[in-house]
Structures are given as C-alpha cells and as structure tokens.
Amino acid sequence: MTNFGKLVRARREALRREDSRYSVRQVAQRIGVQPSYLSKVERGDVAPPSETTICKIADELDENSDVLLAMAGKVSSDLQDAIRKRPEVFAELIRELRNQPDHAVLRLVREVRDGEW
Amino acid sequence: MIELEDDHLVFSFSDVHRDARLTIGFQRTLRIPDDGRKYPLPPGLGRFPLRHVDDFAPRVPGTWLTHGGVMMPMYQSEALWLHFSSSYPFAVKVATGKVDAVSGKTWTDGLHRKPQDYLVVPRQPWLDGYNVGRGVIRQFVAMPLGAGYTVEEQVTGEAEAGGLQIIVYPMTSESYERYTRRMEVFSRPALMARKARAASVGVDMGLAPGGRMRQEIYKDQYDFSDWDHGRSSRCFVHMANSLAWGSITGERPPHAPVTAAAYKRAGLPWFEFYGDGETVSASSVLQKVKSVVGLATVKGDVPLPENESVEIPEDEIVRLRRNLRPDQVREGQF
Numbered sequence: 222m223t224n225f226g227k228l229v230r231a232r233r234e235a236l237r238r239e240d241s242r243y244s245v246r247q248v249a250q251r252i253g254v255q256p257s258y259l260s261k262v263e264r265g266d267v268a269p270p271s272e273t274t275i276c277k278i279a280d281e282l283d284e285n286s287d288v289l290l291a292m293a294g295k296v297s298s299d300l301q302d303a304i305r306k307r308p309e310v311f312a313e314l315i316r317e318l319r320n321q322p323d324h325a326v327l328r329l330v331r332e333v334r335d336g337e338w
Numbered sequence: 339m340i341e342l343e344d345d346h347l348v349f350s351f352s353d354v355h356r357d358a359r360l361t362i363g364f365q366r367t368l369r370i371p372d373d374g375r376k377y378p379l380p381p382g383l384g385r386f387p388l389r390h391v392d393d394f395a396p397r398v399p400g401t402w403l404t405h406g407g408v409m410m411p412m413y414q415s416e417a418l419w420l421h422f423s424s425s426y427p428f429a430v431k432v433a434t435g436k437v438d439a440v441s442g443k444t445w446t447d448g449l450h451r452k453p454q455d456y457l458v459v460p461r462q463p464w465l466d467g468y469n470v471g472r473g474v475i476r477q478f479v480a481m482p483l484g485a486g487y488t489v490e491e492q493v494t495g496e497a498e499a500g501g502l503q504i505i506v507y508p509m510t511s512e513s514y515e516r517y518t519r520r521m522e523v524f525s526r527p528a529l530m531a532r533k534a535r536a537a538s539v540g541v542d543m544g545l546a547p548g549g550r551m552r553q554e555i556y557k558d559q560y561d562f563s564d565w566d567h568g569r570s571s572r573c574f575v576h577m578a579n580s581l582a583w584g585s586i587t588g589e590r591p592p593h594a595p596v597t598a599a600a601y602k603r604a605g606l607p608w609f610e611f612y613g614d615g616e617t618v619s620a621s622s623v624l625q626k627v628k629s630v631v632g633l634a635t636v637k638g639d640v641p642l643p644e645n646e647s648v649e650i651p652e653d654e655i656v657r658l659r660r661n662l663r664p665d666q667v668r669e670g671q672f
Contacts, residue, residue: 331341331342331390332339332340332341333340333341333342333347333390333406333407333408333573334390334392334406334407335340335406335407335571335572335573335574336403336404336405336406336407336574337404337405337406338404338405338406338436338499338503338574
C-alpha cells in the first residue's frame with residue numbers, strides 16, 4: 222500500500238464511521254471512477270490516479286489537494302505552468318527556502334488580503 | 339500585490355514594471371493643538387505596528403474580516419501621518435471611514451481628476467491630515483467610532499466603516515520609461531515616545547480632523563492617461579483602540595506619544611517642507627467638517643486632553659528643500 226493509498230483509505234474510513242455515504246462504492250460514484258479501481262488505488266495495486274481525479278478525491282474527503290498530489294508524486298499543473306514560465310527564479314527560490322521553517326516561508330509569500338468594503 | 343514588511347505596507351506591481359514598488363508607513367506623532375493656529379509639521383515618533391486581521395479572526399469584529407486588510411492600535415486622540423516611499427510614480431487614494439481625505443467625496447474605486455481625489459507619489463512624501471485649505475490640512479486624530487467626531491460621521495451621518503482605506507494605481511510602464519523621474523528621499527526624524535496617556539474604551543476607531551497644519555497636497559502633473567487605470571491594489575487599515583490591542587493580539591501597544599507642549603519644552607525640532615509645483619484646492623466638503631475641539635465645544639465634551647497652544651520659534655523649524663529644484667542636492671553646514 223502506498224502512502225497516498227493509505228491516506229485516502231484512512232481518511233475515507235474515518236468519514237465512513239460517521240457517515241455511510243463514504244463507502245468505497247459511493248465515494249467512487251461521486252468522483253466518477255469504478256469502485257474496484259478506487260479499492261486498488263487505496264491498496265496501492267495501481268499507480269495513483271490523474272491530477273483531476275486526485276483533486277476530486279481531495280475535495281470529497283476535505284483534504285488539501287496539493288498535499289494529496291505531493292503524496293502521489295505529482296505537482297499541480299498550475300504550479301508546473303508557473304515554474305515553466307520562470308524556471309530559474311522558482312528553482313532558486315525553492316532551493317533557498319527548502320530548509321526554512323514554515324513561518325519564514327509564509328512570511329515571504331504572504332499577501333495582505335482584500336475583502337469587501 | 340500587497341505585503342507586510344516591518345510594519346510597512348508594500349505595494350508591488352511586478353507585472354507592470356520591476357521598479358513599480360511603493361512602501362507606505364504609518365508614523366506615530368504628537369498631536370498638534372487644535373486651537374485654530376497653523377502649525378509646522380510634527381516629527382515621526384516611530385511606526386505603528388501593523389498586523390493581518392486574519393491572524394486574530396476570533397477576536398476582531400466580524401466586519402473587519404469582511405473588509406480584510408490589516409489593523410493597528412491607536413489611542414483616543416492620538417495622531418498619525420502617512421509616509422510614502424517610491425522611486426516609481428503612483429496615484430494613491432487615501433480615505434478615512436470611506437471619505438476621501440483629499441476631495442471629501444465618499445469612496446469609489448478609480449481615480450478622478452476634477453476634483454483630484456488622489457496624491458501623486460513620490461512628489462507627495464507625506465500626508466498628515468485632511469485637505470481643508472490650499473496648503474493647509476487638519477491633522478488625522480483617532481476618535482472612537484460612534485462618538486460623532488470622525489469625518490465619516492460628520493460627512494455621511496453614519497459610523498459604518500471607520501479605519502483608513504488606501505488604493506494605489508501605478509503609472510503605466512510606457513509613461514514611466516518616458517518620464518524617467520528621479521527619486522527624492524525625504525526624512526523626518528524618528529524620536530522615542532515617552533509618556534503614556536489614558537484612553538476611553540471601544541474597539542473600533544476612526545479618524546477625525548484635529549489641529550491645522552501647513553502641508554501642501556500637490557496637483558497631478560502627469561497626463562491622466564499616464565496612470566494604469568486597469569491595475570490597482572487596495573487595503574483596508576483597521577484601527578483598534580490601544581486599550582483593546584492587548585486582548586486582541588496578546589501584544590502590548592506602544593506608549594502614547596508625548597504632547598506637543600512637552601515636545602516643545604524639550605526644544606526638539608518641527609519641520610516645513612518646500613516642494614515645487616501647483617497644489618490642489620481645498621475640499622469644500624472637508625472645509626465644512628468641524629475639528630474635534632470645535633465639535634466638542636458644541637457637544638459640551640472635553641475629548642482632547644492637553645490641548646494647550648504652543649509657540650514654536652522660527653529657529654526650531656527645520657526647513658526641508660526650501661528654494662531647491664527637485665533634483666538639486668542640498669548643501670548643508672560643515
């Protein structure tokens with residue numbers, strides 16, 4: 222079982238204990254795959270699904286899609302596009318920041334949020 | 339986008355031009371007497387701390403979360419001025435309680451030329467208050483929202499928004515390359531605050547007109563089409579009563595600044611700035627609003643402690659850039 226599959230199963234089972242709508246069959250139906258395929262994904266018998274399906278799983282299980290994509294060995298296409306546009310800048314930025322604590326990284330990239338007024 | 343850096347708001351438009359970066363600081367200062375006289379510029383007494391409202395979501399009013407932006411602590415009757423720093427030209431609208439501090443009009447996004455409702459940075463290095471006369475402003479002074487003193491309440495009759503609102507428009511990159519303006523750096527010294535003062539309760543603060551001060555608000559010398567009207571960033575700056583700042587953030591608010599009289603007794607300098615260029619006319623709306631003391635007299639309140647007049651000798655006024663061209667280096671005494 223892969224870490225990705227383990228996390229999906231653990232999260233789904235936790236939700237199922239509270240709500241029967243989180244059975245393999247019903248979740249598979251809502252994200253548009255066969256139940257047998259979702260079982261194989263959870264067991265790690267097949268490679269993780271596509272980015273679109275992972276994002277649907279994340280949405281269904283209320284998980285962060287970037288975290289699930291990373292666990293599946295993928296990077297979301299919008300991030301890939303951003304890196305492709307400025308590969309040197311982002312490569313240098315990521316290498317610079319990889320050992321920084323979260324609060325330092327958040328401080329670096331955080332914007333002031335505008336609301337409604 | 340807007341970021342918080344060392345208690346400054348930093349507006350950057352990297353998609354417009356790599357130089358398109360504006361820093362706005364909120365300086366603590368002494369409150370000049372509200373006695374009808376015109377005073378020179380007071381000093382900076384250090385920056386107000388700025389925090390994201392989202393970081394303190396459970397303890398701030400719900401409307402602050404709707405507005406987004408940042409917050410800072412202010413004592414009742416404390417004054418502030420805004421410091422703009424940029425080498426790239428920006429049009430900057432500043433409003434308090436969603437009433438424009440230059441034109442007196444109620445808030446709308448977008449720039450307007452007649453009457454001009456924005457400042458042009460870097461020509462305008464500072465803003466200390468409301469445009470109430472050509473070359474004269476009334477100082478920004480914090481008062482509790484709902485007490486009837488803020489400009490918002492006097493102009494709109496409502497106490498809804500409070501705080502301070504800023505929207506920034508960069509010059510287009512094509513116009514910038516054409517003008518190749520040079521940056522001027524002006525400074526007013528930062529001094530240490532020394533004396534705490536009691537304040538009244540109430541979390542949400544707004545700004546009201548205080549004493550009169552000599553300060554020019556410059557006319558836009560560029561073409562209106564030089565501004566990139568399609569790109570802007572805006573920020574709502576909420577003002578929390580300093581007495582509530584600790585319970586919201588867990589941080590101690592700054593001490594209240596010294597009084598004008600104490601500052602004068604210490605023989606410390608005041609300032610006058612001499613820029614070149616035309617200035618905007620007074621706002622007919624803002625000319626009619628009453629100062630805090632003026633309104634308090636009508637109401638029978640005493641909202642401004644320590645408001646005694648001070649005489650400021652000419653030799654205690656530092657005159658910045660008098661009779662100098664914008665690009666001329668000032669020669670000092672040595």
